[in-house]
Amino acid sequence: xxxxxxxxxxxxxxxxxxxxxxxxxxxxxxxxxxxxxxxxxxxxxxxxxxxxxxxxxxxxxxxxxxxxxxxxxxxxxxxxxxxxxxxxxxxxxxxxxxxxxxxxxxxxxxxxxxxxxxxxxxxxxxxxxxxxxxxxxxxxxxxxxxxxxxxxxxxxxxxxxxxxxxxxxxxxxxxxxxxxxxxxxxxxxxxxxxxxxxxxxxxxxxxxxxxxxxxxxxxxxxxxxxxxxxxxxxxxxxxxxxxxxxxxxxxxxxxxxxxxxxxxxxxxxxxxxxxxxxxxxxxxxxxxxxxxxxxxxxxxxxxxxxxxxxxxxxxxxxxxxxxxxxxxxxxxxxxxxxxxxxxx
Amino acid sequence: xxxxxxxxxxxxxxxxxxxxxxxxxxxxxxxxxxxxxxxxxxxxxxxxxxxxxxxxxxxxxxxxxxxxxxxxxxxxxxxxxxxxxxxxxxxxxxxxxxxxxxxxxxxxxxxxxxxxxxxxxxxxxxxxxxxxxxxxxxxxxxxxxxxxxxxxxxxxxxxxxxxxxxxxxxxxxxxxxxxxxxxxxxxxxxxxxxxxxxxxxxxxxxxxxxxxxxxxxxxxxxxxxxxxxxxxxxxxxxxxxxxxxxxxxxxxxxxxxxxxxxxxxxxxxxxxxxxxxxxxxxxxxxxxxxxxxxxxxxxxxxxxxxxxxxxxxxxxxxxxxxxxxxxxxxxx
Amino acid sequence: xxxxxxxxxxxxxxxxxxxxxxxxxxxxxxxxxxxxxxxxxxxxxxxxxxxxxxxxxxxxxxxxxxxxxxxxxxxxxxxxxxxxxxxxxxxxxxxxxxxxxxxxxxxxxxxxxxxxxxxxxxxxxxxxxxxxxxxxxxxxxxxxxxxxxxxxxxxxxxxxxxxxxxxxxxxxxxxxxxxxxxxxxxxxxxxxxxxxxxxxxxxxxxxxxxxxxxxxxxxxxxxxxxxxxxxxxxxxxxxxxxxxxxxxxxxxxxxxxxxxxxxxxxxxxxxxxxxxxxxxxxxxxxxx
Numbered sequence: 021x022x023x024x025x026x027x028x029x030x031x032x033x034x035x036x037x038x039x040x041x042x043x044x045x046x047x048x049x050x051x052x053x054x055x056x057x058x059x060x061x062x063x064x065x066x067x068x069x070x071x072x073x074x075x076x077x078x079x080x081x082x083x084x085x086x087x088x089x090x091x092x093x094x095x096x097x098x099x100x101x102x103x104x105x106x107x108x109x110x111x112x113x114x115x116x117x118x119x120x121x122x123x124x125x126x127x128x129x130x131x132x133x134x135x136x137x138x139x140x141x142x143x144x145x146x147x148x149x150x151x152x153x154x155x156x157x158x159x160x161x162x163x164x165x166x167x168x169x170x171x172x173x174x175x176x177x178x179x180x181x182x183x184x185x186x187x188x189x190x191x192x193x194x195x196x197x198x199x200x201x202x203x204x205x206x207x208x209x210x211x212x213x214x215x216x217x218x219x220x221x222x223x224x225x226x227x228x229x230x231x232x233x234x235x236x237x238x239x240x241x242x243x244x245x246x247x248x249x250x251x252x253x254x255x256x257x258x259x260x261x262x263x264x265x266x267x268x269x270x271x272x273x274x275x276x277x278x279x280x281x282x283x284x285x286x287x288x289x290x291x292x293x294x295x296x297x298x299x300x301x302x303x304x305x306x307x308x309x310x311x312x313x314x315x316x317x318x319x320x321x322x323x324x325x326x327x328x329x330x331x332x333x334x335x336x337x338x339x340x341x342x343x344x345x346x347x348x349x350x351x352x353x354x355x356x357x358x359x360x361x362x363x364x
Numbered sequence: 365x366x367x368x369x370x371x372x373x374x375x376x377x378x379x380x381x382x383x384x385x386x387x388x389x390x391x392x393x394x395x396x397x398x399x400x401x402x403x404x405x406x407x408x409x410x411x412x413x414x415x416x417x418x419x420x421x422x423x424x425x426x427x428x429x430x431x432x433x434x435x436x437x438x439x440x441x442x443x444x445x446x447x448x449x450x451x452x453x454x455x456x457x458x459x460x461x462x463x464x465x466x467x468x469x470x471x472x473x474x475x476x477x478x479x480x481x482x483x484x485x486x487x488x489x490x491x492x493x494x495x496x497x498x499x500x501x502x503x504x505x506x507x508x509x510x511x512x513x514x515x516x517x518x519x520x521x522x523x524x525x526x527x528x529x530x531x532x533x534x535x536x537x538x539x540x541x542x543x544x545x546x547x548x549x550x551x552x553x554x555x556x557x558x559x560x561x562x563x564x565x566x567x568x569x570x571x572x573x574x575x576x577x578x579x580x581x582x583x584x585x586x587x588x589x590x591x592x593x594x595x596x597x598x599x600x601x602x603x604x605x606x607x608x609x610x611x612x613x614x615x616x617x618x619x620x621x622x623x624x625x626x627x628x629x630x631x632x633x634x635x636x637x638x639x640x641x642x643x644x645x646x647x648x649x650x651x652x653x654x655x656x657x658x659x660x661x662x663x664x665x666x667x668x669x670x671x672x673x674x675x676x677x678x679x680x681x682x683x684x685x686x687x688x689x690x691x692x693x694x695x696x
Numbered sequence: 697x698x699x700x701x702x703x704x705x706x707x708x709x710x711x712x713x714x715x716x717x718x719x720x721x722x723x724x725x726x727x728x729x730x731x732x733x734x735x736x737x738x739x740x741x742x743x744x745x746x747x748x749x750x751x752x753x754x755x756x757x758x759x760x761x762x763x764x765x766x767x768x769x770x771x772x773x774x775x776x777x778x779x780x781x782x783x784x785x786x787x788x789x790x791x792x793x794x795x796x797x798x799x800x801x802x803x804x805x806x807x808x809x810x811x812x813x814x815x816x817x818x819x820x821x822x823x824x825x826x827x828x829x830x831x832x833x834x835x836x837x838x839x840x841x842x843x844x845x846x847x848x849x850x851x852x853x854x855x856x857x858x859x860x861x862x863x864x865x866x867x868x869x870x871x872x873x874x875x876x877x878x879x880x881x882x883x884x885x886x887x888x889x890x891x892x893x894x895x896x897x898x899x900x901x902x903x904x905x906x907x908x909x910x911x912x913x914x915x916x917x918x919x920x921x922x923x924x925x926x927x928x929x930x931x932x933x934x935x936x937x938x939x940x941x942x943x944x945x946x947x948x949x950x951x952x953x954x955x956x957x958x959x960x961x962x963x964x965x966x967x968x969x970x971x972x973x974x975x976x977x978x979x980x981x982x983x984x
Contacts, residue, residue: 184963189956261470270457299814359520
């Protein structure tokens with residue numbers, strides 16, 4: 021097992037390097053970090069030139085990438101633009117855990133900036149994922165057990181529509197109905213934006229109240245996709261010979277469904293969840309924007325808008341690394357569930 | 365065999381259909397037979413002739429939809445199985461009537477241990493403690509000839525070979541000592557040597573336990589050594605029913621004759637070598653008019669195409685569904 | 697697949713329904729560009745009325761006209777982006793599946809790398825990368841913002857990995873079949889085997905993915921444009937009509953309701969068509 025994990029991690033290294041290189045090159049040309057330096061746009065050419073040197077943007081892209089990756093504390097850089105490199109570099113590089121400093125929030129390390137926002141995104145995404153998986157399991161199994169019934173047909177139709185809905189439409193409609201119109205009609209209503217009401221403060225109750233609509237929006241679409249998937253997986257498993265064997269043994273239906281069928285159906289389900297979970301980290305961009313949720317998705321959009329390359333790269337690499345880690349975790353869970361798979 | 369035996373399973377006019385997008389499949393078309401205590405009944409016929417569907421209908425294991433038991437009556441020890449509730453049926457399955465299936469590779473749940481799959485029948489149907497269940501499971505595995513049974517309880521199906529898995533299936537079926545074991549082509553998917561071992565096991569079951577058995581097969585060769593009585597099925601109909609020796613010595617239905625001719629036999633001379641049955645297996649999508657075997661039958665008469673013969677007693681306990689007397693070639 | 701058996705009848709019916717729906721939605725879309733870009737600042741943010749059935753937007757443009765016009769662009773983007781996706785997907789999948797070995801492992805590593813990133817984030821980064829000041833272009837008498845081309849290109853460029861995997865799997869299994877071995881034995885050149893022998897035999901899953909890809913591309917365009925990084929003015933699409941519409945959620949629901957609803961309708965229609973096609977053409981893969 022340990023050997024397997026080590027091997028997978030080693031295999032992931034070139035993958036992550038390629039991803040980081042591509043993204044780095046894209047980002048270098050995508051934005052102008054000088055355009056929004058901490059809110060003040062430097063206009064004087066000499067200021068621009070100085071800032072460009074300070075940020076190392078005067079170097080060719082491959083040198084910039086090298087500095088980003090392994091740092092520049094082993095060499096000297098030219099800060100005053102006189103043509104000789106005299107100042108010792110200070111950056112340690114991503115490989116040593118230094119993602120650089122944010123350009124927008126001048127001087128703050130990228131890691132600090134990201135980890136400030138990470139919990140907000142996590143609380144949103146994990147709650148949503150929990151709702152999705154639990155709900156989809158219930159609906160998917162129930163609908164598979166009653167294939168072709170009226171319930172199944174209606175549900176399949178609703179899920180189909182849900183599956184085709186863009187998240188912003190769900191977000192905007194639910195916000196329009198449950199917060200704006202409910203307020204107009206004098207009903208108890210849900211808050212529209214933010215994480216808490218500044219007048220009341222950041223209490224647990226406030227956060228939960230503010231989470232309802234975003235979680236619902238995120239969950240709605242994936243819920244439909246997951247339910248459809250779980251339903252078809254369950255149907256496939258329920259048609260297997262070993263289910264017939266279990267029935268021929270006179271086992272109660274409950275036991276057949278939840279032990280004999282579900283344990284087999286859980287294999288593909290685990291894979292899907294494991295691969296989707298880390299992608300959700302970045303998947304909340306639209307939801308966080310609509311509900312003004314102070315998470316990583318918004319940090320990402322702001323970073324892109326204002327040319328904060330180090331922060332954007334940090335977020336992208338965080339996601340790429342978690343994808344790799346979750347793939348390994350998924351494989352381990354899969355092997356734990358499926359006795360046919362052994363790593364040695 | 366002469367004395368009156370106790371009939372404990374009786375099937376009357378069983379009809380099962382499948383409603384598929386291609387149309388209705390007439391899988392079982394009015395099958396009636398009975399089974400005595402301790403008797404071994406062989407059900408023979410080509411694949412798709414309705415043998416398995418008949419047996420699965422008895423235990424109500426047919427997937428509904430698309431399947432549907434249209435009519436019929438199954439009486440097991442004074443209980444009408446087709447009218448029981450699903451709960452009551454669960455007490456019959458595995459406890460009173462057990463079934464083993466064709467493909468041992470797919471019939472065991474791949475993610476549960478053999479021990480768990482063996483003991484769950486006991487847990488469901490008997491008041492045994494987990495410890496007693498375990499003991500019983502070991503005894504069963506021993507009995508079906510799995511070495512090192514205590515250890516193997518914790519193994520998963522993929523760690524067993526095909527023959528061993530079929531033994532496990534049999535052990536599972538025997539767990540609650542049912543009064544009837546239905547074996548649906550249990551040897552078809554196995555190697556010839558393994559087949560022989562499984563058949564030996566079944567014979568032992570018959571002699572030592574005295575369990576009644578219904579043995580479904582398409583191989584008449586297997587039947588000879590172990591069955592008391594044989595039913596031959598074609599296109600969802602029973603076409604012939606006889607004691608095993610009668611059937612071999614004196615087959616009355618052209619289909620049975622054809623089946624026997626297709627069987628390799630050591631005592632047969634070379635020029636009379638194997639004969640295959642002409643024509644294609646029947647189309648089950650339409651309710652047959654006339655005898656379903658008529659298009660392939662070498663004795664076919666006008667009447668065969670118009671009317672479907674009923675299964676009737678020809679001599680003694682020997683029944684056949686045929687208008688023709690195969691000895692003379694004329695109508696009976 | 698020459699004959700259509702009764703099984704496929706139901707699937708075809710669903711398929712036709714999806715198509716009819718498409719035609720219905722598309723018909724509302726045949727309208728002019730000029731009117732849709734006509735601004736009347738005196739009539740800003742008007743609610744739906746007889747003159748403006750869907751209301752007017754923040755600079756007084758008629759939303760019905762923009763919805764109709766924008767729909768053409770959205771659908772055109774969806775179809776062309778799916779086309780780009782299919783081309784790249786087939787090329788990479790076919791090469792990897794047919795040649796195997798080193799080519800396969802390099803291409804599949806690359807595919808994996810693509811799948812390691814959430815597509816939307818990748819789209820945003822790429823959209824930024826390509827979104828320098830592009831000139832407007834004229835196609836078929838219409839003036840399109842240069843960003844339309846960018847969006848088509850980058851959606852195609854980020855969507856292909858799933859398709860490439862499907863194509864690769866198809867190629868892996870088909871290339872072992874006897875008729876391919878026979879073609880090889882008679883000295884048929886590789887490209888001919890790939891495009892004339894294997895590809896036509898793996899067309900069913902490709903057609904299905906391409907159809908679903910159109911729906912995917914339309915909603916992706918909407919997502920990116922919604923975030924303000926997609927198609928730029930003056931061209932209207934359903935997606936960029938929604939941009940900033942959420943800021944008016946309290947005062948002007950019509951800004952987002954109509955284009956949003958149409959995006960939902962068209963994705964449902966196309967998904968329906970794709971699902972029906974899958975059931976009719978490719979009965980093996982009935983999973984989502």
